[in-house]
Amino acid sequence: MYFAAMVLRPQQHLCAEELTQRTASQSTSPSNGRTATGNGEESLSEKLANLSCAAATAFLLAFASASAYAADIVGLITKTNTNPFFVKMKQGFDAKAKELGLTPQAYAGKYDGDNEGQVAAIEALMAAGAKGILLVPSDSTAIVPTVEKARKAGVLVITLDTPLDPVSAADANFGTDNFKAGLLIGQWAKATLGDKAGSAKIATLDLAPNEPTVDYLRHNGFLTGFGIPVKDQKHYAMSDSPQIVGSDVTKGSDEGGRKAMEKILQKAPEISVVYAINEPAADGGYAALKAAGKEKGVLLVAVDGGCPGIKSVKEGVIGATSQQYPLLMASKGVEAVAEFIKTGKKPESLDTGEQLVTDHPVPGVPSIDTDEGMKLCWG
Numbered sequence: 001m002y003f004a005a006m007v008l009r010p011q012q013h014l015c016a017e018e019l020t021q022r023t024a025s026q027s028t029s030p031s032n033g034r035t036a037t038g039n040g041e042e043s044l045s046e047k048l049a050n051l052s053c054a055a056a057t058a059f060l061l062a063f064a065s066a067s068a069y070a071a072d073i074v075g076l077i078t079k080t081n082t083n084p085f086f087v088k089m090k091q092g093f094d095a096k097a098k099e100l101g102l103t104p105q106a107y108a109g110k111y112d113g114d115n116e117g118q119v120a121a122i123e124a125l126m127a128a129g130a131k132g133i134l135l136v137p138s139d140s141t142a143i144v145p146t147v148e149k150a151r152k153a154g155v156l157v158i159t160l161d162t163p164l165d166p167v168s169a170a171d172a173n174f175g176t177d178n179f180k181a182g183l184l185i186g187q188w189a190k191a192t193l194g195d196k197a198g199s200a201k202i203a204t205l206d207l208a209p210n211e212p213t214v215d216y217l218r219h220n221g222f223l224t225g226f227g228i229p230v231k232d233q234k235h236y237a238m239s240d241s242p243q244i245v246g247s248d249v250t251k252g253s254d255e256g257g258r259k260a261m262e263k264i265l266q267k268a269p270e271i272s273v274v275y276a277i278n279e280p281a282a283d284g285g286y287a288a289l290k291a292a293g294k295e296k297g298v299l300l301v302a303v304d305g306g307c308p309g310i311k312s313v314k315e316g317v318i319g320a321t322s323q324q325y326p327l328l329m330a331s332k333g334v335e336a337v338a339e340f341i342k343t344g345k346k347p348e349s350l351d352t353g354e355q356l357v358t359d360h361p362v363p364g365v366p367s368i369d370t371d372e373g374m375k376l377c378w379g
Helices: 002-018 044-050 053-063 084-099 115-128 144-152 178-199 213-226 254-267 279-291 307-314 326-343 370-376
Strands: 073-078 103-108 132-135 156-160 172-175 202-206 244-249 273-276 299-304 320-323 355-357
Touching (some): 073 115, 084 103, 084 326, 115 132, 115 144, 132 326, 156 326, 172 326, 202 213, 202 254, 202 279, 273 279, 279 299, 279 307, 307 370, 355 370
Parallel strands (some): 073 132, 202 244, 202 273
Antiparallel strands (some): 320 355
16 A cells, blocks of 8 residues: 555656646557557556556556545646646645645646646546546536536536536536626726727737637626627627727737737737736737837736736736636635535535726726735735
């Protein structure tokens, strides 16, 4: 038993790291995926060499099925491990898991939208005997069958920040009300522009082509707050309004925001309002506007409320942002898993809050200033 634990722990750690660098599609070698020994049989080392990270974990755990650590494992799966939002979330996850005596295992996709990587992570955690998984889905629809498989196996699955579609596919969702987060920045932008809102030319920097829930909720919340009717609440399109002069996806990154804005500017050189899925995308969009000499007079709004983002608001790059609280999402999620392990009780969904942060408040839209925002980022 002691030997089994010593073997498993390094393997689990390596798998968590490797899943951020490759997806499950890289798990077999060319030809038939087997490396035979002289007698036609694979040795243990050869088997492990040809298995995917997730499968290798499953193999080792089958060898040591009685491991004392397996029942105490709680997993976190984020979209990436580079976005500051998910870095903070992982910090809260690790700290709370250790505080409660659980063994944390964190995984991340290679990029925002890496559904295969997240599927592999769920399978790895199931094989490891995890009792609970905290998931920030990259594809809120495509991941559902794998989540259902985990739940049928008795694993508690809580989504953080991004709910599944349907929401009921997970046991609970702990996160921001993303529609409300978008609504707040839309209301603020409309009030700030006043009479000019009706003629504003809007560019939207969205997340991904598959439009996960967080994507369409924030986007449509913004349009609703700005006073633009949305035709389909689970979809967004430029056809929603002639005021939307450009729209592109960013993968939620600085580079993605810059490239998206460069494309938009080629077709729509005059822009007065920019909605961004998050602050990295907003910063990238601003960089493209500045490089083109078109940043003056453009109103940027975003969602996240991270410390770098609040700094951008303070400096005037972003006009307003809706702040969310990833550390709280993760810590509350771990607490719910601990309770489930102890009593079998499943949690109810939890709105972890959202607040508008701006140094230019407007009547009728509640907000806090950047000084307060800096104190709260990212609690």
